Amino acid sequence: MHRHFDRDIDELKDLLLRMGAMVEDTIARSIRAMTERDSELAESVIANDDAVDRMELLIDQKTIELIAKMQPTAVDLRFVASIMKITPELERIADLAQDVCERVVELNGEPALKPAVEVPRLAVEAQGMVRRALDAFVRGDADLARAVIAQDDVVDALTEQSFRELLTYMLEDPRNISRAIRLTFVGKYFERMADGATNICESVVYLVEGKTIKHAVPSVAKPA
Amino acid sequence: MTTFEISTGRSVATTPAIGAAREGEPLPQAASKISVRDFSFFYGSAQALHAISLEIPDRQVTALIGPSGCGKSTFLRSINRMNDIIPEARAEGSITIDGTDVYDRGTDVVGLRRRVGMVFQKSNPFPKSIFENVAYGLKIGGIRNKRQLSETVEKSLRRAALWDEVQDRLHDSALALSGGQQQRLCIARALAVDPEIVLMDEPASALDPIATAKIEELIYELKDNYTIVIVTHNMQQAARVSDRTAFFMLGKLVEVGETKTIFMNPREKMTEDYVTGRFG
Amino acid sequence: MSNSVRRRVVSRIAEALCALAVVIALVPLVLILGYVIKQGAGSLNWAFFTQMPKPVGEIGGGMANAIFGTVVLIAIASFLAVPIGCICGIHLAEYPHTRFSSVVRFAADVLNGVPSIVIGIVAYSLVVLPVKRFSAIAGGVALGMLMIPIVVRTTEELIRLVPSGLREGALALGATRTRSVITVILPAALPGILTGVLVAIARVAGETAPLLFTSFNNRFWSTSLVQPIGSLTVQIFTYAISPYDDWHRQAWAGAFLLVMMILTLSIVARLAVRRLERMNRP
Numbered sequence: 001m002h003r004h005f006d007r008d009i010d011e012l013k014d015l016l017l018r019m020g021a022m023v024e025d026t027i028a029r030s031i032r033a034m035t036e037r038d039s040e041l042a043e044s045v046i047a048n049d050d051a052v053d054r055m056e057l058l059i060d061q062k063t064i065e066l067i068a069k070m071q072p073t074a075v076d077l078r079f080v081a082s083i084m085k086i087t088p089e090l091e092r093i094a095d096l097a098q099d100v101c102e103r104v105v106e107l108n109g110e111p112a113l114k115p116a117v118e119v120p121r122l123a124v125e126a127q128g129m130v131r132r133a134l135d136a137f138v139r140g141d142a143d144l145a146r147a148v149i150a151q152d153d154v155v156d157a158l159t160e161q162s163f164r165e166l167l168t169y170m171l172e173d174p175r176n177i178s179r180a181i182r183l184t185f186v187g188k189y190f191e192r193m194a195d196g197a198t199n200i201c202e203s204v205v206y207l208v209e210g211k212t213i214k215h216a217v218p219s220v221a222k223p224a
Numbered sequence: 225m226t227t228f229e230i231s232t233g234r235s236v237a238t239t240p241a242i243g244a245a246r247e248g249e250p251l252p253q254a255a256s257k258i259s260v261r262d263f264s265f266f267y268g269s270a271q272a273l274h275a276i277s278l279e280i281p282d283r284q285v286t287a288l289i290g291p292s293g294c295g296k297s298t299f300l301r302s303i304n305r306m307n308d309i310i311p312e313a314r315a316e317g318s319i320t321i322d323g324t325d326v327y328d329r330g331t332d333v334v335g336l337r338r339r340v341g342m343v344f345q346k347s348n349p350f351p352k353s354i355f356e357n358v359a360y361g362l363k364i365g366g367i368r369n370k371r372q373l374s375e376t377v378e379k380s381l382r383r384a385a386l387w388d389e390v391q392d393r394l395h396d397s398a399l400a401l402s403g404g405q406q407q408r409l410c411i412a413r414a415l416a417v418d419p420e421i422v423l424m425d426e427p428a429s430a431l432d433p434i435a436t437a438k439i440e441e442l443i444y445e446l447k448d449n450y451t452i453v454i455v456t457h458n459m460q461q462a463a464r465v466s467d468r469t470a471f472f473m474l475g476k477l478v479e480v481g482e483t484k485t486i487f488m489n490p491r492e493k494m495t496e497d498y499v500t501g502r503f504g
Numbered sequence: 505m506s507n508s509v510r511r512r513v514v515s516r517i518a519e520a521l522c523a524l525a526v527v528i529a530l531v532p533l534v535l536i537l538g539y540v541i542k543q544g545a546g547s548l549n550w551a552f553f554t555q556m557p558k559p560v561g562e563i564g565g566g567m568a569n570a571i572f573g574t575v576v577l578i579a580i581a582s583f584l585a586v587p588i589g590c591i592c593g594i595h596l597a598e599y600p601h602t603r604f605s606s607v608v609r610f611a612a613d614v615l616n617g618v619p620s621i622v623i624g625i626v627a628y629s630l631v632v633l634p635v636k637r638f639s640a641i642a643g644g645v646a647l648g649m650l651m652i653p654i655v656v657r658t659t660e661e662l663i664r665l666v667p668s669g670l671r672e673g674a675l676a677l678g679a680t681r682t683r684s685v686i687t688v689i690l691p692a693a694l695p696g697i698l699t700g701v702l703v704a705i706a707r708v709a710g711e712t713a714p715l716l717f718t719s720f721n722n723r724f725w726s727t728s729l730v731q732p733i734g735s736l737t738v739q740i741f742t743y744a745i746s747p748y749d750d751w752h753r754q755a756w757a758g759a760f761l762l763v764m765m766i767l768t769l770s771i772v773a774r775l776a777v778r779r780l781e782r783m784n785r786p
Binding site: 304306309334335337338341342344346348349350351352360361364365410413414417 | 667669670672673674675676677678679680683687688691692
């Protein structure tokens, strides 16, 4: 049966995806700013944070209104709950990209640290996870969501590896310390973006299957 | 109590005295179809409504909610003067539709009721055929032309989302329909005379959930063409279906505003208590 | 004996007494029917229906004119009583609490209880005396007056029983009060009203006394409304008090026919109620 609320639900989904697109774009630009040492690009990312924040507020408002008016149940309820969990995650990811850009501007004030650093690889992994998490949401694909969650282990390993490498740089020469620490932060930011993507995937699994898999044993992200 | 005021630039007014019947926000762009000013209603010496003032916008659904006996049905029936049939009923104040007070001395009540249709809580199809039911209002309005009647009957049944189910048994008794179908028939019957306003007194309260959902969707579609005022004791229904909601209590209008405000963030504590179910 | 056993025994005794009472009540009915059938059924032949009474002393003949007369009288009575009774009943139902209505209601109840012979005398003075002639109309008037209270009360009850939702629905569509009564309420109450009319007819079909000095009797075939007309009941009376055996036999036949007529009317009324109720509430 046709329900006029279906339009409102589709609108919410649409808004979330638009927000997701904005966030993916922000991540991409922050990665480029980092790899190409482009301070101008970094500054523009920092300045544009507003747009994502406004989206978050808009989605929050529309979600609450939908709950008040529709009293959603079952899958509709899970959908609305997922929206309410995914939106702040996306906003945090955007904030992290902004943080990355702030460090990039600082790093660009000094010469580049030796090229063989794992941070760009880490960044690309995290970026991929965010994109695939949003794909999983659009397609309602719980299996893809689980795969992304499993990938978090890879990102964690890369973070650890990059940290060790940066540590050696710091021990080698005290003049590397400030750059190495900033790069460590950048690595941490991408790692937290990956965590955010993981949280989004947990919400997707909840939406599609009604199962809560958060706080489970990390390497065993399989159906409970 | 804050709201996310992104999309609308409205300001929240200061809290007026409880019981005062007043608007809290400036109206949306819709024109006002029904204007109620200081309207009071008495059954003999008992006062059922106290100085109600309210604007009902055109082509929107306005819901009237409140506990039993709060006067919402009395108010609804005052709009098309159905309360006239009650002996010792008296009204003060004015209810103005498109600029004309319906309680004026010279008002043509019969004409009023053709412009303001009504659907009742318990569906009341006449013991006639489906066709005769829908055509009744037309016939007493003087329309005899067979083709015109058929066309209008079909149009009304389509508007009421009933045509598909009854088109091949128009001359069967209306009483053979299910409860939900009978209520949609009564809606078609009311629409047939092409009213501008449709009043609904708890139209779905006697129906099962699926029939109720159909009626609610129907109301949502009808508001494109008609101004609808609906009384409901089911708050969730008011939330689902209406654009504006008015909360009545003991014959007074406590609060009126956009439905999402009433259900997310009402101004009056009484409204909030009622809407959260803290008192029945 | 224990409580529950005692209660069961008492219950059984009460049931038995009720059944006994029913049987006792049915006995007169059964006796009458049985006797009438026994005496009259045999004489009910084709001649009875088609022939006129033979001159005094001759054997044979029938009651054709009387049967026809009864039908005519009932028709006149209905023609009189149904419109008056219905309109009266509608008024009582629409304006139930006025002084006028209470008076009318009381009057109808009193009229109901007036002995039929008194009604006959009234009809006599109203219709027969002025023109110094007995007539079918006079008989119809007398029977009509007997029917009116029944039709009034039944109509009032039936209209009251029509759900108020129907009336409100009609008014809300812009019908005036009169229009709503005529187009919605009356049709809805019609089945019941018709039944009430049938019941009233069953009552007056068996009246004799009021006809004695209004329509009098007529041994010949008459279709004139302003002449005396024969009727089944009066004919039975005439034959019954006569000294002739053959007329006695025919009187029994007439009685049997009358009883059958009333029985049929009652059964039809019953069935009509049930069928029309089913139409109104499938």
